[in-house]
Amino acid sequence: MKIQEIREIIKLIDQSSLDEFLYESDGTKIKLKKNDKGIISTGGQSFESSSVVEEPKMVEVKAEPVSEIKEEVVVTEAKPVVEESSLHKITSPMVGTFYQSSSPDAGAYVQVGSKINADSIVCIVEAMKLFNEIEAEVEGEIVEILVKDGQLVEYGQPLFLVKGN
Structure with a gap:
């Protein structure tokens, strides 16, 4: 398996909601874990993989008094109800x-x-x-x-x- 293929798999897994992925074929084994340290191993080689999680940031929000309240009605087209x-x-x-x-x-x-x-x-x-x-x-x-x-x-x-x- 080529390094570009491994990078493509990492990219797809990173974009997905999967937390763990295991692939085995012809003596090649790839194991990926998100939100945790994981090991990627290809044949006899191993690569470290981990996801970076940023710390949440505090944001200050100022509330201003509302002087006028407006009511808005939104009409949407209803979909026909079909027995799923x-x-x-x-x-x-x-x-x-x-x-x-x-x-x-x-x-x-x-x-x-x-x-x-x-x-x-x-x-x-x-x-x-x-x-x-x-x-x-x-x-x-x-x-x-x-x-x-x-x-x-x-x-x-x-x-x-x-x-x-």
């Missing part, structure tokens, strides 16, 4: 970056209301510079897209809600 137990969740099979299309100029693979079948590609998850096409593995209609384009996703994180046929 009847919906299938398409989840991320890995930690990576979620993309709705194959390139910035291309249209999204699916949108709310799109009809899909089991082998439909619904998105791409990029992990370590590899772009992995994610298939729906279910038939139905996309009801909701739960993540934004370019967002970091975790293993098992729901990406789409699908209403079955």
Whole structure:
């Protein structure tokens, strides 16, 4: 495993909410821990890794008297209530970056209301510079897209809600 690949893994783990990560392949073992001292070991080599936690800083806030109270009403559009137990969740099979299309100029693979079948590609998850096409593995209609384009996703994180046929 190359040092650049290790750095990319460290970057992905640092951006995620994972506290611990273990990877083993062909005699290479990498163990990362956040918020604690951890050891990264590759083959027979070891590297120290630790997260830096800054001390909280005190901020002085001055309150000023309110001379006039205004009431504001915000009207938002209500989403239709859908029984979530009847919906299938398409989840991320890995930690990576979620993309709705194959390139910035291309249209999204699916949108709310799109009809899909089991082998439909619904998105791409990029992990370590590899772009992995994610298939729906279910038939139905996309009801909701739960993540934004370019967002970091975790293993098992729901990406789409699908209403079955």
